[in-house]
Amino acid sequence: MMRLPHSFSNIRGRETLARSQVLQRSWPFVLDLCIAAIGLACFYGVVRIAMFWAGRPEPGIVVSLSPRALPRYAFYSVVRIGLAYLLSLFFAISYGYIAAYNRRAEKVMIAILDILQSIPVLSFLPPVMLAMIALFPTRQLGVEMGAIVLIFTGSVWNMAFSFYSSLKSIPRELMEATSIYCFSRVQRLLQLELPYAAIGLIWNSIMSVAGAWFFLMVCEMFHLGSRDFRLPGLGSYLQTAADAGNGVAIAWGLAVMILIIVATDQLVWRPLIAWSDKFKFEQVESSSRVTSPILHLLTQSNALHSIRQHTIMPLTEGLYTRLADRRLAKLHRLTVVKPASGIRTLAVRVLALIIVAVAVLYAAFQAVVLLRPLPGAQYLHILQGALATFLRVNFSLLLASAWTIPVGVAIGSNPRLARIAQPLAQIAASVPAAALFPVLLLALVRIGGGMGIGSIALMLLGTQWYILFNVIAGAMAIPSDLKEVATLFRFNTVQRWKTVILPGIFPFLITGLVTASGGAWNASIIAEYFPIKGQILQTTGLGAIISEATGGGQFPVLLLATIVMALIVVTTNRLVWRPLYRLAETRYKLGA
Structure with a gap:
């Protein structure tokens, strides 16, 4: 073989080195141009959405099933979900912070949060839509804000529960360190509380956005009595296609939705998960870390x-x-000591308490007046529906836990598996079950099932992901030193689950079960009452009663069904979830 001269090889080496240096200098510049282009695209999107929202409301919007309309519809839906998520994030951090550090308000706030996350989206529909339209009667903004708030009510609660649970489980020595160094509340929030809660908050954010896609069909295409509040979007496109039985349009809509979900995973969630991995509470750095090419590029x-x-x-x-x-x-x-200041503070608190009490009493009086015309048979019918839905909710939780706990631990403990399974789980959690329910229902009818089994299947499609994503977050948050100790002492599988895995994921698992329970109650509005091809398929349950009352404008029935659901949720919270939360805050709390 002929060898090159030594001087020539040196020249080639210097040329290669110079070329790599030029690439290192030019690549960040190209990345800066990409970021600037993204910024300009976002600015253009803001201008377009502002022009549409500032226009007059369009009654009876006709949703086109042409694939050419999908980019515009997808843009509108993504904007609604994005704004609802930002509103949810702000609410979750604020509400969770107050509930975690105000012992007097904690019990009441958590009970209220548990009630709100269990109330179906349709129960919020009449007051939200009427209030938003009253605020903006001559603008499309009123209906849009109503849809955004409805999406918010279907996706915010698990984030609030996650942040609250994370704050309650912060190790004591970290809190003492912030006191020693005289951290202010803002500095403690930004440098300790948000980083410590980041893993759980990010995974619950993924679940919240997936839940927003799940309820998008309800939030973009709904009726209140004889009034039609239809909005152009991907959810209304899928609902219109399902009503028309147009399989091709459903396939196009689901394809666009999956494309958006995959792009969101790669551009947003994967970089955030890789960034939050550095906030794990551990003393030994893990040898396997979550990576993201997008995060690596952004750092350059x-x-x-x-x-x-x-x-x-x-x-x-x-x-x-x-x-x-x-x-x-x-x-x-x-x-x-300033006694006058203390007296003034006490007077303000007493005045605020009196105002709240008067408002509650007035609302209770109005509720009694509204419920007075209802006959006794209606009360019995609602109680029967509540029992049926209660049994379905708990059975769906058992079925969901049976597979999500082992699968979630496997995904959270294996970064390579997480890179593959996380986008698939997001897609499965985000696809609206209502779009797939006709196929599922026909299959169940053929094998001898019906709406009774179909409603449980639909609850599973909408709620099992709350448990899965929280278990994944819990498995990822287990300190690496605990795993290494288990390996050092040669724990078998049973010992590892009993000593390391289950205690490590327990706070996250409780959050997942609480939010999954609320999600199951919420999903009952679709699972127990489903319109298809001009007919209504329904089964006995509170969800069916609420859906039927909303569509018929029967506000007394809607109010009574919502009150019964709230009473069941409060009782379950006091007897089951509160003791389990207390156990997670004490026995299974990380710390020295």
């Missing part, structure tokens, strides 16, 4: 690095300094 962006270095960091440091000085000044003022 010169524009983002410059913004962080010259804008974000100086602002946060200045904010922390001012808050620390204000905290020290407040502690100095508290050394002087």
